[in-house]
Structure formats: C-alpha cells, structure tokens
Amino acid sequence: MRPDTRPFAHRHLLGIEQLSREDVLFLLDLADGYVELNRRPEKKLSLLRGLTQINLFFESSTRTRTSFELAGKRLGADVVNMSVSTSAIRKGETLIDTAMTLNAMHPDVLVVRHADSGAVELLARHVRCAVINGGDGRHEHPTQALLDALTIRRRKGRIEGLTVAICGDLLHSRVARSNILLLTRLGARVRLVGPPTLLPRTFAAYGVEVYHDMREGLRDADIVMMLRLQTERMRGSFVPSTREYFHFYGLTYRQLEVTKPDVLVMHPGPMNRGIEIDGVVADDIHRSAILDQVEMGVAVRMACLDALTRARRAGA
Numbered sequence: 569m570r571p572d573t574r575p576f577a578h579r580h581l582l583g584i585e586q587l588s589r590e591d592v593l594f595l596l597d598l599a600d601g602y603v604e605l606n607r608r609p610e611k612k613l614s615l616l617r618g619l620t621q622i623n624l625f626f627e628s629s630t631r632t633r634t635s636f637e638l639a640g641k642r643l644g645a646d647v648v649n650m651s652v653s654t655s656a657i658r659k660g661e662t663l664i665d666t667a668m669t670l671n672a673m674h675p676d677v678l679v680v681r682h683a684d685s686g687a688v689e690l691l692a693r694h695v696r697c698a699v700i701n702g703g704d705g706r707h708e709h710p711t712q713a714l715l716d717a718l719t720i721r722r723r724k725g726r727i728e729g730l731t732v733a734i735c736g737d738l739l740h741s742r743v744a745r746s747n748i749l750l751l752t753r754l755g756a757r758v759r760l761v762g763p764p765t766l767l768p769r770t771f772a773a774y775g776v777e778v779y780h781d782m783r784e785g786l787r788d789a790d791i792v793m794m795l796r797l798q799t800e801r802m803r804g805s806f807v808p809s810t811r812e813y814f815h816f817y818g819l820t821y822r823q824l825e826v827t828k829p830d831v832l833v834m835h836p837g838p839m840n841r842g843i844e845i846d847g848v849v850a851d852d853i854h855r856s857a858i859l860d861q862v863e864m865g866v867a868v869r870m871a872c873l874d875a876l877t878r879a880r881r882a883g884a
C-alpha cells in the first residue's frame with residue numbers, strides 16, 4: 569500500500585521498542601516524501617488543519633522542539649509551545665495533573681520531553697490524544713533514531729549490512745538506546761565504543777559488540793555516531809577530565825584513519841567541540857552528516873505527525 573494512504577497501527581510513539589521493522593520502514597518512506605516537500609519554496613500542507621499540537625518540554629531543547637514546531641506548522645496544525653519554566657508545574661503541579669489539564673483542552677497530539685525515564689508513557693495513560701516521546705531520561709528518543717536512520721539510508725542507500733559505531737557516553741544516552749534498537753532491527757552491525765564507566769559490559773545484551781578502545785571499535789566502520797558527554801545526568805565522576813576524555817575518546821582525523829574511507833560522521837547535537845568531537849571533523853563537509861540530520865529531523869517528525877493522526881483524520 570502507498571505510504572500516503574496506509575493506516576498506522578499505533579496510537580502513540582513512545583519508543584522504537586514497540587515498532588516493527590515494517591513500521592520503521594513505513595515511517596522512513598513517508599519521511600522521504602517530506603524531505604522533498606521541505607526543499608520546495610512552498611512547504612505548507614493542510615493535512616492537519618483544525619488539529620492542535622502541544623509541545624510540552626520539561627527539559628531544554630533547541631533542535632527537537634523547533635523541528636516538531638516546524639513539522640506541525642508545515643502540515644497545517646495549530647502548534648502551541650508550553651514553556652515549563654513559566655507554567656504551573658513550577659508551582660508543584662504533578663505530571664498527571666498537567667496531563668489531565670491539557671487533555672481537557674482537547675489537543676490532538678502532545679509532544680513530550682521529560683528528564684525521567686518512563687514519564688512520557690505515564691502521561692500518555694492519562695490523555696486521549698496521540699503522544700510522541702521527544703526524549704525521556706535515559707530511556708528512548710524515537711524520532712532521533714528515525715532521523716538518524718533516514719540520514720544513513722539517504723547517504724548510503726541502505727542500512728542493512730553497514731557497520732555503525734556508536735561512541736561515547738552510552739550510559740546516559742536515550743539516543744543510543746533508540747538507535748541500537750532501530751539499527752539492529754534493520755540489519756546493521758552495531759558496535760558500542762566508550763570507557764567502561766560510561767559503557768558497562770551489560771550493554772552486550774542488546775546484541776551489539778562492546779569496545780573500550782576507540783581505534784578497535786572504529787576499524788572498518790561505515791558510520792561513526794558520536795554522543796555528547798551528558799554531564800547533567802551524571803551523579804559523581806565518570807571521566808577523569810574532559811581533556812583526557814578527548815584524548816582517548818574524542819573523534820579526530822587520527823581516529824578516523826581506521827574506518828572505511830567513505831565513513832559518515834554523525835552527532836545528534838548539541839555538540840561539545842573539543843570534548844567528544846574535534847571541530848574540524850564536525851565541519852568536514854565530505855564526512856559529516858550532522859546538518860543532514862537536522863534537515864531529516866523535520867521530515868521525520870512530519871511523517872510521525874501524519875501517521876499518528878491518520879485514524880483521527882479518517883474519523884473526522
């Protein structure tokens with residue numbers, strides 16, 4: 569069935585975990601069409617006209633919130649950004665009360681980011697609309713993994729059979745978890761690379777290879793995905809110093825000598841230049857796909873909004 573008419577079987581998008589390989593491919597195919605639309609001067613559709621999308625971000629965000637806002641507006645929805653710093657949440661309102669309050673305003677989609685793993689799922693149980701997880705604690709960030717997959721597929725023509733090295737602070741990364749689930753589901757060989765404090769051996773249970781030596785982990789990789797050192801989630805000391813961290817785990821041209829020559833470098837942003845990645849590598853237009861990822865982000869979020877509102881629009 570064509571991607572623009574097929575129904576989508578899920579009410580919410582809480583994680584990659586709940587999606588089948590077919591669901592993922594459907595969203596990626598749908599997003600491909602939106603990439604083309606976004607490159608045209610006239611980008612606006614009326615698919616979601618009359619529908620209301622609320623972006624509720626309990627954690628700071630630049631690209632995710634902006635791209636969800638653009639995605640909703642380009643599809644014709646009314647988009648409201650709720651700023652948590654000025655809301656009743658600051659006055660002690662619970663997450664469930666916030667959910668029920670917003671629910672009473674009849675939104676059609678809620679996009680939620682929260683610092684606690686599982687908080688978005690909890691909120692989804694108290695509302696009638698579709699909920700999209702914009703990142704919950706260390707748990708999942710499904711739209712990031714989808715946009716990463718779309719970036720890889722468009723640049724490399726496939727995902728199956730590629731060797732993808734995900735490097736850095738794996739312990740605190742929801743981006744890594746969602747990517748591991750998605751990439752293994754689509755047949756990529758996934759390697760995790762990082763210091764033992766940020767990459768426990770237990771991660772091998774995901775069906776991936778674990779490396780503590782950067783050059784070993786990067787050998788013959790097609791894709792190198794760097795992660796930010798998430799100091800805000802760290803309780804105590806995980807790395808001796810950021811200088812030492814860069815020396816062993818920072819991505820430099822020297823580290824890239826062992827990868828495939830046409831390696832693609834990725835980073836979900838925000839980047840810490842000189843900590844997990846050398847600025848010149850990040851800016852290398854031949855190797856870095858970092859800005860492609862941002863572009864794909866809008867298209868993927870349009871695809872998710874489109875898919876999740878299909879049943880609602882059909883019933884209208």
Ligand code: NCD
Pocket residue numbers: 631632703709712742743795796798836837838
């Ligand atoms: C990531 C996040 O918030 O999980 N950023 C993003 O969504 N682009 C990664 C990070 O914060 O390091």
